[in-house]
Amino acid sequence: MTTKHISIATDFSPYPSGRYRDDGPFPGQAFRQDILAPALRDFEEVTVDLDGTNGFGSSFLEEAFGGLIREEGFSLDMLKRRLHIKSSRQSYEMRIWGYIDEAVLH
Amino acid sequence: MEDFTKWLPSLLVVIGWIIVNHQNNKRETRKECRSLIDDAKAAVIDVAAKAVLYHTEAKKELSVEILAAIDALEIECERLPNWVKGCPLMGCHAAFANAMTGGDFDSAEVEKKAANSPQVISIVRTRTEMLSELERIFRVHYLGGGSKPS
Numbered sequence: 001m002t003t004k005h006i007s008i009a010t011d012f013s014p015y016p017s018g019r020y021r022d023d024g025p026f027p028g029q030a031f032r033q034d035i036l037a038p039a040l041r042d043f044e045e046v047t048v049d050l051d052g053t054n055g056f057g058s059s060f061l062e063e064a065f066g067g068l069i070r071e072e073g074f075s076l077d078m079l080k081r082r083l084h085i086k087s088s089r090q091s092y093e094m095r096i097w098g099y100i101d102e103a104v105l106h
Numbered sequence: 107m108e109d110f111t112k113w114l115p116s117l118l119v120v121i122g123w124i125i126v127n128h129q130n131n132k133r134e135t136r137k138e139c140r141s142l143i144d145d146a147k148a149a150v151i152d153v154a155a156k157a158v159l160y161h162t163e164a165k166k167e168l169s170v171e172i173l174a175a176i177d178a179l180e181i182e183c184e185r186l187p188n189w190v191k192g193c194p195l196m197g198c199h200a201a202f203a204n205a206m207t208g209g210d211f212d213s214a215e216v217e218k219k220a221a222n223s224p225q226v227i228s229i230v231r232t233r234t235e236m237l238s239e240l241e242r243i244f245r246v247h248y249l250g251g252g253s254k255p256s
Contacts, residue, residue, distance in 0.1 A: 018214070023212060055177045089180050095203065
């Protein structure tokens with residue numbers, strides 16, 4: 001089984017913020033398009049580590065993770081099996097799966 | 107019988123000490139928890155005020171402080187009883203964080219919003235829910251009362 005570990009702080013930026021590329025240098029859209037979606041296509045399991053950053057706004061998280069359904073065409077079932085969230089703050093995992101669930105509904 | 111009456115005063119002293127000690131411990135735990143809850147409530151009120159300011163005055167410079175405060179608030183909550191994945195307080199925290207950092211938060215152009223805009227109303231509403239849940243935890247765990255969450 002091929003697995004990929006992505007640390008947002010080291011593989012993307014310790015200062016992720018904003019939704020779209022116009023919003024700044026490290027928005028959710030760039031993380032999804034450049035790192036997360038390719039990893040989910042190339043590896044069977046992907047773990048995203050959220051520690052080491054200054055925190056995340058909903059705009060970043062929603063675009064990065066909700067966008068996997070809305071923009072990248074991944075299914076909820078596939079994400080539940082293959083995407084893992086790692087964070088010392090448990091509520092992030094709850095928020096992220098909430099965005100994914102909401103993207104499925106809309 | 108004579109033996110028993112001889113030991114009775116000492117026995118009563120020991121039983122009395124156990125009861126008083128138990129009550130003191132309970133009171134201390136309750137005081138510590140009250141202080142934890144009050145600290146968490148102060149943090150909720152403080153970060154909500156900053157988030158309202160962010161959205162009504164388009165004060166983008168508050169972004170870093172708000173994000174850090176959301177994490178700090180979760181650290182406070184982790185010290186409370188029953189902080190487990192999916193607990194009601196975690197749900198309130200997530201909704202509160204979503205309300206504060208939703209909409210055009212951290213976007214290139216942050217629009218100044220009215221004090222009665224949906225975004226601000228959502229921040230105030232989720233702040234109140236968070237404060238209520240913190241009080242409910244205190245009631246349930248330390249006063250032995252209160253209703254369970256729906």
